[in-house]
Amino acid sequence: MSALTAVRGGAPPAPAEPVRRRRRWVPYALLLPGLVWLAVFFLAPMATLFSTSLQVGSIDEGYRPAFRVANYTEALSAFSEQFFRSFGYAAMATVLALLVSYPLAYAIAFKAGRWKNVLLVLVIAPFFTSFLVRTLAWTAILGDQGLLLGQLKEIGVLSPDFRLLARPFAVILGLTYNFLPFMTLPLYASLERIDRRLLEAAGDLYSSAFTTFRKVTFPLSLPGVVAGTLLTFIPAAGDYINQRLLGTPRQSMIGTVIDSQFLRVLDYPSAAALSFTLMVSIVVLVWFYVRRAGTEELV
Amino acid sequence: MASAATTLTGAPGAPGAPGAPGAPGAPGATRRGPSLPTRVLRFVSRHLVATAAALTLLYMFLPVFVVVLFSFNDPAGRLNYTWNSFTVSNWANVCGVPGMCDAVWLSIQIALLATVVATGLGTLIAFALARHRFRGRAATNLLIFLPMATPEVVMGSSMLALFVNANLIALGFWTILLAHVMFCISFVVVTVKARLSGMDARLEQAAMDLYADEWSTFRRITLPLAMPGIVAAALLAFALSFDDFIITNFNSGSTVTFPMYVWGAAQRGVPPQVNVIGALMFLVALAVVLGGQLANAARTRRP
Numbered sequence: 001m002s003a004l005t006a007v008r009g010g011a012p013p014a015p016a017e018p019v020r021r022r023r024r025w026v027p028y029a030l031l032l033p034g035l036v037w038l039a040v041f042f043l044a045p046m047a048t049l050f051s052t053s054l055q056v057g058s059i060d061e062g063y064r065p066a067f068r069v070a071n072y073t074e075a076l077s078a079f080s081e082q083f084f085r086s087f088g089y090a091a092m093a094t095v096l097a098l099l100v101s102y103p104l105a106y107a108i109a110f111k112a113g114r115w116k117n118v119l120l121v122l123v124i125a126p127f128f129t130s131f132l133v134r135t136l137a138w139t140a141i142l143g144d145q146g147l148l149l150g151q152l153k154e155i156g157v158l159s160p161d162f163r164l165l166a167r168p169f170a171v172i173l174g175l176t177y178n179f180l181p182f183m184t185l186p187l188y189a190s191l192e193r194i195d196r197r198l199l200e201a202a203g204d205l206y207s208s209a210f211t212t213f214r215k216v217t218f219p220l221s222l223p224g225v226v227a228g229t230l231l232t233f234i235p236a237a238g239d240y241i242n243q244r245l246l247g248t249p250r251q252s253m254i255g256t257v258i259d260s261q262f263l264r265v266l267d268y269p270s271a272a273a274l275s276f277t278l279m280v281s282i283v284v285l286v287w288f289y290v291r292r293a294g295t296e297e298l299v
Numbered sequence: 300m301a302s303a304a305t306t307l308t309g310a311p312g313a314p315g316a317p318g319a320p321g322a323p324g325a326p327g328a329t330r331r332g333p334s335l336p337t338r339v340l341r342f343v344s345r346h347l348v349a350t351a352a353a354l355t356l357l358y359m360f361l362p363v364f365v366v367v368l369f370s371f372n373d374p375a376g377r378l379n380y381t382w383n384s385f386t387v388s389n390w391a392n393v394c395g396v397p398g399m400c401d402a403v404w405l406s407i408q409i410a411l412l413a414t415v416v417a418t419g420l421g422t423l424i425a426f427a428l429a430r431h432r433f434r435g436r437a438a439t440n441l442l443i444f445l446p447m448a449t450p451e452v453v454m455g456s457s458m459l460a461l462f463v464n465a466n467l468i469a470l471g472f473w474t475i476l477l478a479h480v481m482f483c484i485s486f487v488v489v490t491v492k493a494r495l496s497g498m499d500a501r502l503e504q505a506a507m508d509l510y511a512d513e514w515s516t517f518r519r520i521t522l523p524l525a526m527p528g529i530v531a532a533a534l535l536a537f538a539l540s541f542d543d544f545i546i547t548n549f550n551s552g553s554t555v556t557f558p559m560y561v562w563g564a565a566q567r568g569v570p571p572q573v574n575v576i577g578a579l580m581f582l583v584a585l586a587v588v589l590g591g592q593l594a595n596a597a598r599t600r601r602p
Contacts, residue, residue, distance in 0.1 A: 033419075035424070041481040048464050049461075052460045100355050103352045130576070133573060133580075134363065262456050278453055
């Protein structure tokens with residue numbers, strides 16, 4: 001980060017914090033209400049989730065506190081398929097989102113000129129409409145007699161039983177679509193921050209446009225790539241809206257299972273075990289990924 | 300002429316093969332200029348990037364177009380997935396389907412309350428992080444970051460686990476509100492903090508040099524400068540709360556917010572009025588953002 005800050009051009013380097021006599025308790029007073037809220041409604045639920053995941057009993061007799069680790073092994077062996085599918089779909093959606101977003105973010109950062117703000121509004125505007133409504137719109141587009149296939153089938157390009165919905169394709173397309181701004185905006189932010197003089201310098205040193213991109217632009221945009229891929233991958237791995245609306249039970253993801261175990265089967269311990277495992281595996285993945293990518297400050 | 304030829308020969312393999320063999324017929328006279336592959340790549344970067352960007356925007360807007368289009372559809376049967384005929388009756392009778400407008404109104408109430416609380420709490424944290432030194436900064440940053448790095452399904456199910464185990468409060472309006480405030484706080488902190496750390500600290504120092512005390516510096520300098528960030532954070536919180544499905548689904552009991560209504564309707568057949576609400580959300584949010592941009596432009600133009 002410090003290297004990036006050092007080469008940043010526009011804003012003057014942030015001066016060291018002014019030496020002021022401040023009352024010591026002020027920051028804690030500012031932090032207290034919000035952090036208490038997060039402790040009670042984020043940390044405490046996580047702890048409860050963990051203790052629930054080890055409980056024994058049934059919904060009729062009630063669940064009792066225990067330390068039954070077998071809840072984990074049973075739940076994971078029953079639903080490992082959904083786990084791997086979630087991570088696979090999320091990874092594919094993330095890569096696709098990166099490929100689709102990068103040119104757009106690049107164009108806005110470097111080529112838009114005075115249209116920059118308009119384009120940024122256009123990037124987020126589609127996501128103003130409801131998540132569920134826009135996902136349902138894809139069923140109208142991809143449906144068997146929908147806007148896309150209906151026409152192609154009528155002119156005989158496709159056979160009448162060709163389908164896009166209810167296939168992994170539709171679920172991955174929906175996941176890619178729904179989290180696009182989370183990829184585009186961090187990418188844009190890091191591209192925008194690049195000092196143009198570095199790119200000019202590369203050109204002056206006879207670097208081709210592609211080499212400049214590979215050796216200067218892309219490495220400097222890595223914080224955006226890291227943030228964007230995380231912000232896409234994490235919600236995509238836990239999502240089940242796209243699977244439920246665009247897919248079939250054959251594309252079940254882990255979110256689907258957690259939802260139904262918690263809300264319909266009412267098997268709280270196994271649902272909690274799955275949920276907690278999802279949380280831990282994502283934290284571990286993020287941890288390794290961020291360390292490899294070498295970006296410390298994400299917030 | 301030459302550039303057209305380059306495009307034809309070079310474009311297809313260009314992005315993947317930077318060291319593509321220079322065209323054998325490259326005329327010697329152009330040696331002074333950039334090499335052929337460079338010119339190809341320059342062309343590619345000039346036009347392919349724009350084309351790809353436009354395609355991405357198209358991908359982004361296609362569903363919105365469909366949402367608006369189908370809000371004018373008069374569906375043949377229960378399902379509003381195939382175009383039948385044009386009508387404005389869905390817009391004229393938005394509340395014609397039972398329960399939907401109640402759900403929208405409930406979502407607005409929850410989102411307004413969640414926005415006020417989360418923006419307040421989050422702004423205070425952002426000021427502490429951006430303007431103060433204190434012990435425990437790393438832990439605070441982590442606690443702010445974690446809810447954003449946690450899948451909604453985990454947050455939703457963990458809160459349900461808490462509410463079920465504690466058994467103090469019935470699932471419904473209040474549990475939804477508690478949950479929404481929780482996941483909005485982090486986004487508010489990040490948005491306001493970004494604005495605060497982008498501000499020139501010398502302005503505040505100048506105010507202090509001119510004998511403003513800490514409070515009037517805050518009120519006359521810091522707060523007005525931070526306001527766009529706070530407003531943006533509030534709008535973001537409203538949008539996040541209004542549109543949340545997964546966390547709400549776990550903690551709503553039998554309370555029906557708009558996303559819950561759409562989810563229920565999706566199992567039976569979505570009435571076209573849902574598309575009207577979807578289109579309205581898009582238009583209202585667009586108007587708010589464009590209005591903000593215009594106001595911003597007007598403010599910066601004023602001396």
